[in-house]
Amino acid sequence: MKIMIDAGHGPNTAGKRSPDGSLREFQFTSAVAEYLEEELNNYQGVQTSFSHDASRRIDVPLIERTNRANAWKADLFISIHANAYTGRWHTGGGIETYVYTTRPKEALELANKVQNELIKATGLRNRGVKSADFHVLRESNMTAILTECGFYDNKEELALLKKDSYRRKCADAICKGIVDMYNLKRKQMVKSANTSTPSKTGEYKVQKTIGGYITAADAKAKRNKKTNVTKGSYYVYKRASGMINVTKKKGVPGSWINPADNKQQSTTKTFKVRVKSYELWYYNKPDWNAKKDTFKRGQEFTVVETLTVNGSKMYKLSNGNYITANPQYVQKL
């Protein structure tokens, strides 16, 4: 099942922020999107992708978002938003979930499940499932829902929207709704990691000092590094999205690391490249079919290896992803 996760708006979208300017809607939606990705990747047969800019730098137009989902042939489109009424402080609030005006049966059922989980998890007012002629609901070819997870022009809900624990709660609730609807099964590996006997999860050796992150999504993107994880032996607390949470205290969460960081110094010399084309596909393994998302023109990466895949050259990047080595699209720096 391919799930396109859509964090509403972008870092520069006009309006779309709290009346006091302290929160942009995208700060909330992009964080929930990453937690949702992390959570969904614990389930068998699930592939996720972002329709927004994963590097949080660019506003992706709506048409591009639905084009991406349609081209990728996503099965689900999950759009995450927070709400605003007039843009001035008010006391109205709560959560609502939208489907397209034709109220497609599957979308409606999913929306009801997600809405109920969100209300259960947050305790906010239930504004119900509604229908609207929103672009992402209309132009996406697959089952699509849009959630409005509270109002940022309501002072109490704004405080919640800023909280990491609330963002996580929303992501978990949306995930639960999807899991229930499609009867998704947790991956075996994670099942054992979550039991109260962490002895099953094993040990992990860190070869050199590497970055430690708060979320698996951050570790994967090598962004928001929070600490250093020094050389030594660790317990594995949890695994998600290919990332590992390592800890010195068995059963107690530690830091997320990117196992790619832990590889011994490669003998090949690394170099930097810059994306030349407007958008460039990247792949999560050395396979031209393993499209994950796109990078944007001007983004720079470190190449750690050059491989030949089906006769065409591919770069392996230090962030664990792969891109084409075609100089038409990528410039060696």
Ligand SMILES: [Zn+2]
């Ligand atoms: Zn919005």
